[in-house]
Amino acid sequence: MLIVMAGLPGSGKSSLAEALGRRLAAPVVSVDPIEAAMWRAGVARGQPTGLAAYVVAEAVAGGVLALGQTVIVDAVNAVEAARDQWRSLAGRSGVPMAFIEVVCSDPLVHRRRLEGRSRGIDGFPEPTWEAVERLREEVAP
Incomplete structure (x- = not known):
């Protein structure tokens, strides 16, 4: 099965993904560490590394699905193109897919979580609350 998390930074999706991964003994493929690894490897931040990270994540997830896991x-996964990417992967792989959208309904708690976290992804800056607010306006329904 392909399980796809979606939600704004700081909403709790990574924490839930990790807990679910432990519970199901399923690997979690996270886009942010992939993008950070590209930067550490010398790919310029001005390049479309966000898109590239999604493509790399798709390749890794496809390999796991091919193993029957x-x-x-x-x-x-803010835009429909990203969501379609995962639907296409599930279809090509012949597996069921589930989206789990994570929303923090309390803006004060959300902001506190975001501003208080440090994920320790080498070279990957934590987004600001202002950046999350701008992203919120861009999220496709």
């Missing part, structure tokens, strides 16, 4: 994808 469940995989969890952890990414914002």
